[in-house]
Amino acid sequence: MSTAMVRIRVLLARPWIWSFLGALAVWLAAELFTGGQGAGELLTATLSFAVFMVIVGIGQMFVISTGPGNVDLSIPATIALTGAVAMKTMGGADAMILPGMLAALAAGAFVGACNYGLIRLLRIPPIIATMSANFLVMSTAIAYGRGLKVKPPPLFADFTTAQVAGIPVLAICTAIFAAVMGVVLHRTVYGRSVHAIGQNRRAARLAGVAVDRTRFLVYVLSATFAGLCGALLAGFSGGSSLSAGETYLLASIAVVVIGGTSVAGGRGNVPGIWGAALFMYLLEAMLNTYGAGAGLRLILTGLIIILVITIAGGDRPQR
Amino acid sequence: MTGKKTLVAAVAVTLALGAGTALADTAAKKIALSNNYAGNSWRQAMLKSWDKVTKKAVADGIVAEASAFTTAENQATEQAAQIQNMILQGYDAIVLNAASPTALNGAVKQACDAGIVVVSFDGVVTEPCAWRIAVDFKKMGAIQLDYLAKRMPKGGNVLEIRGLAGVFVDDEIHAGIEAGVKKNAQFKIVGSVHGDWAQEVAQKAVAGILPSLPQVDAVVTQGGDGYGAAQAFKAAGRPIPLIIMGNRQDELTWWKEQKDANGYETMSVSIAPGVGTLAFWVAQQILDGVDVPKDMIVPFLQIDQGNLEANLATTEAGGVANVEYSLDDAKKAIASTK
Structure with a gap:
């Protein structure tokens, strides 16, 4: 076998490659x-x-990686709330951009802490806890913002929409951000702990992993990233709105799974999220370009996602 | 003390209703609003209008209670259960913005059988025992093309932004737009995306289809999506086409900015969220014994280049251009339908 063939084989064995191939094909x-x-x-x-x-x-990936049943369904409302918090704090003034970002991140972190509080202290399964949190946060967002659309400061709007040679500046920043999170996931004690818990929580605990602290942090991380997304999205789309996060509930889970992260936990994957996000967007754009009606578009979206996951899921059974 | 108050109120109501009508005996009546969704600016404005108008009606002693209830999940099953609860709670009338035109019919029939007046609006129900205050959504689509024909006699390429797939309002407006294109054959729909009546979704969908499109001369919309479309055109570095707006404050503000900067001209059309208050008064009138036709059509609210500033001034930040109905407005609307 030539070295080129070996390289291709190695590449194809990567779980994330399929989402990129899918994106390219679409x-x-x-x-x-x-x-x-x-x-x-x-x-x-x-x-x-x-x-x-x-x-x-990426936030959702950390949560899902901690094992079966772990998922964050509070992302849509958190995006709506933090978008409003960011825009209201900034109040359209360039000088308030940093405080606005920090306020959004803090609001996100607080939602995450509450999520884990519900899960750990009240012993509610994560799927129910974060879903109820979604309702609570959404109500807070409605009461806080009253559907108000506050414009972002000009500098912030420019930053979130800026491009360098056709490449959005935000995309470059997010690529760096993803690389850092990849290192955190694979090379730090914390990332290893997340995987260890996802593979077997009991074994991880016996091995001395701080299970509670690690799980607490993944929920805080996920909601904080939703806060980051909420603030940036509000800047990008010219203001916050209650429905800003609606499409990110299932999309956040889909990009994680299509990206090659194991739903059973214990195996996270950062590059795949990029591939899957590109794939998901291109898929809708492609079907729109072809003029597919809404019904057909949903059917094809479902079928193509199943196809990609089936092809990508060709990894050996673990035991 | 209370008796005196009631008496004063009853007299006031009788006076308000005029001598010709039947004696107002709705002072003890309870009306509930069953609403399926609250997560966007239009619905928020609708609930606010309801709150404002009904609070005054209760304070004036016209009705005893007018509470608003919104379901969490925007699902027909949940709303059916909500209606059943209202039946048990003994409401005299239910004003309904329905999650589905057909799926609630069972619950609505139960309410009618229990002697409850059901008035549906915006999201109307097909159950014959209920009243319907509907908007001519088809016309709302068709007039957009008529406007375009006036502005661009030679025609051009049109991008259509639709609403939420599977909802009948979307199908109706779309049918109206299709009819409009048929009538004004110089226009060609070059692309169609679903914007879900939300700026972010519209922006995302338009940005995705734009690269594949030839020059776009106009964008027809369903409301709540115009600003997002403008953002997408701007981001793609394309000339901004004529975008029909949908009465949202952010859309009107953007229009005003463009108008001041370069004389940008368009029109804006949508339903006033205050239609909920019309439904409230209709329910009150039915309880009062007034004969109201089962089907009423409400006009939509259109904003033109000339009255943009006036409408923008009365629209609150983050809200939707609105018209709230008074009892007299409702009476006029009922009379004109008869």
Whole structure:
């Protein structure tokens, strides 16, 4: 076997490669229809919107990696609330950008802490706890913002929409952010602890892993990232709104799973989230380009996601 | 003391209703609002209008109670259960913005059988025993094309932003737009996306389809999506086409900015969230013994280049351009339907 073949084999064994291949295939399919017109612009648009999915996806990935049943369903409301918190704190003034960001992150972290409080202290399963938290946070967002759309400060709006040679600045920042989180997941004691808990919580505890602290932190992390997403999204789309986070509930889980993270926990994957976020956006854009009706589009979206996961899920059974 | 108050109120109501009508005996009546969703600016404005108008009606002694209830999940089953609760709680009338035109019919029928007046609006129900205050959504789609035909006699490429897939309002407006394109054949729909009546969703969907489209001359919308579309065109570095707006404050503000900067001209059309208050008065009138036709059509609220500033001034930040109905407005609306 030549070394090139070996390289390809090694590459194909990576769980994340399939989401990128899927994204590439969908992009080519879209360009086939338009004859290559606007290929670059489509990539720019894709990168602009994938950023937000990646940010919440990484948080969700940490949660899902801690084992079966762990999921954060409070992301949509957290995005709505933190977007409003960020915009209201900034109040349209450039000088208040930093305090606004910090306030959004703090609000997110607080939601995360409450989530884990419900899970640990009241012993509610995460799926129920975070779902109820979603309602509570949404009500808070409604009461706090009253559906108010406060414009972002000009500097913040410019930053969130800025591009360098067709590449959104936010995408570059998020790529660096993802790389850092990849290192955290795979190279630090904390990341290893997350995986250890996901593989077997009891064994991890017996091995001396601080299970409670680690789990507490993943929920805080996830909600804080949702806060980051909420603030940036509000800047990007010209103001916060109650419905800003609605599409990120299932999308955040989908990008994690399509990206090659094990739903059973214990095996997280950061690069795959990028591939999956690009894939998800391109898929919708491609189907829209082809003029598929809403019904057909949903069916095809479902089928194509199943296809990608089936192909990507070709890894050996673990035991 | 209380007796005196009631008497004063009853007299006041009788006077308010005028000598010709039947004696107002709705002072002891309880009306409930069953609402399926609260998560956007339109619904927030609707609930606010309801609160404002009904609070005054209760204070004036016209009705005893007018509480608003919103379901958490925007699901028909949940709303059916909510209606059943209202039946048990003994409300005299239920004003309903329904999650589904058909799925609530069972619960609505139960309410009717229990002698409860059911008035549906915006999201209306097909159950014959209920009243319907509907908007001519088809016309709302068709007039957009008529407006475009006036502005661009030569026609052009149109991008359509639809609402939430599977909801009948979306199908109706879409049908109206299709009819409009048929009538004004110089226009061609070059692309269609679902914006779910939300700025973020619309922005995302439009940004995705734009690269594949030829020059877009106009964008037809369903409301709540115009500002997002404008953002997407701006981000793509494309010239901003004529975008029909949907009466949201952010859309009107953006329009005003463009108008001042470069004379941008468009129109805006949507339903006033205050239609809920019309439904309230209709329910009150039915309880009062007034004969009201089962089907009423309410006009939509259209904003033009000329009255943009006036409408923007009365629309609160983050809200929707609104018209609240008084009892007299409701009476006029009922009379014009008869």
